[in-house]
Structures are given as structure tokens and as C-alpha cells.
Amino acid sequence: MTGGSREGSRVNRELAVAAQSAGIAVGSGSMRVLFRRPELVPQFALKTWAPDVPHIANIGAVQLRDIGAGPVLEMARRIEADALAVHLNPGQELFQRQGDRDFKGLWAALLNLFEVSRLPVIVKETGFGMAPSEVRRLLDGGAAYVDLAGSGGTNWIAVEAHRLDSQAEREAAAEFAEWGYPTALLLAAVDDRSRRVLASGGVRSALDVVKALALGAGLAGLALPLARLALERGSEGVLERIAALEAAIRAAMLLAGARSAAQLGRERLWMESAFAADAAALAASGAG
Numbered sequence: 001m002t003g004g005s006r007e008g009s010r011v012n013r014e015l016a017v018a019a020q021s022a023g024i025a026v027g028s029g030s031m032r033v034l035f036r037r038p039e040l041v042p043q044f045a046l047k048t049w050a051p052d053v054p055h056i057a058n059i060g061a062v063q064l065r066d067i068g069a070g071p072v073l074e075m076a077r078r079i080e081a082d083a084l085a086v087h088l089n090p091g092q093e094l095f096q097r098q099g100d101r102d103f104k105g106l107w108a109a110l111l112n113l114f115e116v117s118r119l120p121v122i123v124k125e126t127g128f129g130m131a132p133s134e135v136r137r138l139l140d141g142g143a144a145y146v147d148l149a150g151s152g153g154t155n156w157i158a159v160e161a162h163r164l165d166s167q168a169e170r171e172a173a174a175e176f177a178e179w180g181y182p183t184a185l186l187l188a189a190v191d192d193r194s195r196r197v198l199a200s201g202g203v204r205s206a207l208d209v210v211k212a213l214a215l216g217a218g219l220a221g222l223a224l225p226l227a228r229l230a231l232e233r234g235s236e237g238v239l240e241r242i243a244a245l246e247a248a249i250r251a252a253m254l255l256a257g258a259r260s261a262a263q264l265g266r267e268r269l270w271m272e273s274a275f276a277a278d279a280a281a282l283a284a285s286g287a288g
Contacts, residue, residue, distance in 0.1 A: 007231070009043040014230035016049035018238035022246075025219075027056035027085065031075050032063045047080040056122065057081035061088050062100040065109035069116050076119060084119045085147065086110065089126040091180075092156035095173045097163060107141075114142030125149040127156050127201055129181030132190045132283055135197060145196050145218065148187065151180030152202020154224055181282070187215035188271070188279035194218075195262075206248030210256070214264040 012028055019026035028044045042048070046055045057076040064072055064086055076084050088106075093099035113121055122145045123138050129150030130138075138146050161173035183201040190197055195218035203209060203220050212220040222245075229237040258264045271279075 011227055011230045012043060012046060013049055014235045014238060015226060016046040016055075017235040018226075018230070018242065019046075019053050020050035021235070021239055022242045023053060024242070025054040025056060026050055027058060027221075028079070028081075029058055030063070030087070031057055031059050031072070031079070034075055034079075035063075035067060035071070041078055044079045054082040055080065056083045056085050058085045058087060060100070061086050061106045061110065061123075062093070062103070064113060065105050069109070069113045072113075073117055073119065081119065083122060083144070084113075084117065085122040085124050086113065087124050087126050087149075088130070089156060091128050091176065092126060092160055095157050095160040095164065095169070095176075097160075099160075110138070110143075111141055120144035122147055122198070124198075124200070127151060127154050128179055129183065129186050129201065131181070132186065135186075135190050135192070139192070139194075139196055143196075145198050147198040147200055147221070148181075148183050148190075150183030150186050150199075150201035151178070152182050152184075153200070153204075155179070184211060184215060185275070185279055185282060187212060187217055188275070189282040190216070191283065192216055206245045207252060209245065209249055210252040210264065213261045214256075214269055216265075 008029065016026050026046055028046055031044065034040055034044065044057070057079060059067075059072050073084070090103055093101060110121075110123065121143055123143045124147035126149055129148050130146065135146050135148070155177065157173050157176045157179065161170050164170050164173060183199050183203065187197065187199055193216065195216065197217055198219045198221065199212035199215075199217035200221035200223065203212060203222050204225055209220040209222075226238050226241060229241055233240075253259075253261075253264065256264060
């Protein structure tokens with residue numbers, strides 16, 4: 001989830017311990033800092049605490065372009081990652097002090113990574129979602145998975161606004177309070193039957209997870225609720241929340257008549273007419 005600071009290290013450790021006990025995947029924050037401060041590698045080596053569950057490493061697309069696929073994959077190997085997530089965060093960078101504002105060459109860098117990586121590559125947004133046409137382009141181009149990371153959760157432009165100096169900059173950032181594609185709407189519009197589209201961004205409850213799976217997501221992910229618990233109550237608090245989520249997910253699936261996530265399909269869905277129309281319009285728009 002994080003890394004590179006004392007609190008980040010503690011959050012990683014508590015989340016990893018909980019993930020190991022619960023048997024679920026865990027991700028660490030961007031490896032960018034490790035190329036400046038390699039002594040921080042132990043903070044990102046989650047296999048120390050979670051040896052038996054998937055560990056997803058993370059790097060920004062701009063850093064992938066600038067550092068190169070080879071060094072990035074070598075760093076992922078050093079922290080014993082099982083997959084690599086490449087995050088896209090242009091909105092955040094535009095409002096970040098000294099943010100990266102040169103986005104040229106990212107597609108070429110991604111295509112090269114898809115070709116040379118032995119690890120599954122996940123391409124993800126960071127809270128604003130991706131248009132259906134871009135999701136398809138990434139999957140067709142070689143991404144193992146695409147994580148929509150749509151709106152509805154943490155808005156990183158709003159986060160960066162707290163660090164801006166001028167009132168004009170903060171007012172500009174405030175314009176984007178409702179920016180992005182909601183995760184559920186994207187899932188309905190993408191309509192991917194391969195289960196290679198993942199759902200995060202505003203996923204907060206067990207029913208959010210079940211709805212995401214019913215809309216075709218291969219997996220659903222939560223970040224903020226569990227990270228907060230890791231800080232406040234450690235791995236024990238995280239495990240209690242995971243147990244509650246699991247119980248509610250199982251109950252919802254039973255009530256829906258589904259024995260597995262794969263059975264939570266569109267034939268079991270009822271969508272409000274306005275939502276269905278919005279999803280169909282987005283799918284047909286070619287937005288990208």
C-alpha cells in the first residue's frame with residue numbers, strides 16, 4: 001500500500017501479516033523511492049511477513065519510461081514480487097508540486113514491459129478510472145489485467161490540493177472534486193467476460209465487492225479502509241474487518257443463488273434503468 005517512511009513501513013507490515021493470515025493478496029506502494037534509497041528495500045519486501053500470498057509491486061508509468069523495464073523488473077525481483085502494477089496518475093501529477101507533466105512515450109514503455117516481463121503486469125488508474133476503449137487497448141496490447149481504480153474513493157487531486165501554496169491553485173484543484181468514471185459504471189460499460197478487469201476505487205463494503213464481481217470484475221480491492229485499520233489497530237483490526245467482509249460476501253452470494261464468483265453473472269443482475277442507460281451510452285461513445 002505504501003512505503004518509504006516509518007509509518008509506511010508499519011502499515012506495510014501490518015497489512016502483510018493480515019494478508020498472510022487471511023490468504024489474500026497484498027500490494028506495496030510505488031518502488032520509485034527505492035531507486036534513490038535502496039536501503040529501504042526491506043520495507044517493500046513483504047514476503048518477510050506474507051510468504052504464501054501474492055505480493056503486487058507498484059511503479060508509476062512515468063518512472064517505468066524513465067528508468068526502463070529492465071531495472072524496474074530487477075527491483076521487483078529484489079522485493080520478491082509476484083506481479084507488477086503500473087499506475088497511471090496524470091490527474092494527481094498535474095496538481096502535485098514538481099509533479100511529472102511529461103506523459104509522452106508511456107504507451108511504448110508499457111508495450112515493451114508487456115513483451116519482456118515474466119511477471120503478470122497490471123495497469124491501473126489511481127482514482128479516476130479509464131475509458132472502456134483504453135481498457136480494451138491495454139488488454140489487447142498485452143496487459144495481464146487492468147484495474148479500473150475508478151472514482152468514488154480517494155481523490156488524489158483533492159489530496160494534493162492540501163499541499164498547494166496559492167488560493168488559485170486550490171480553487172483549480174477543487175474543480176475536479178467529481179472528476180472521473182465511477183467504478184461500477186465502468187464495469188458495466190466495459191462488459192469484459194474474461195475476468196481480466198479488476199475493480200477498485202470506492203469499494204468499501206462486502207456488497208460493493210459482490211456487485212463488482214456480478215458486473216464482471218475478476219477481483220475487487222480495498223485500500224483506504226484497511227490501511228486506516230492497520231494504522232489504528234494493527235493486523236488484528238485488519239483481520240477482524242476481513243472476517244466481517246468474508247461473512248457478508250458469503251451471505252450475499254447464498255442469497256443471490258451463486259456458488260462461486262463466476263456464477264455472479266449478468267443474468268443475476270437487475271440494474272436501474274438510468275444506470276443501464278448510462279453504461280450503454282458510455283460503452284457506445286468510444287470515450288478515451
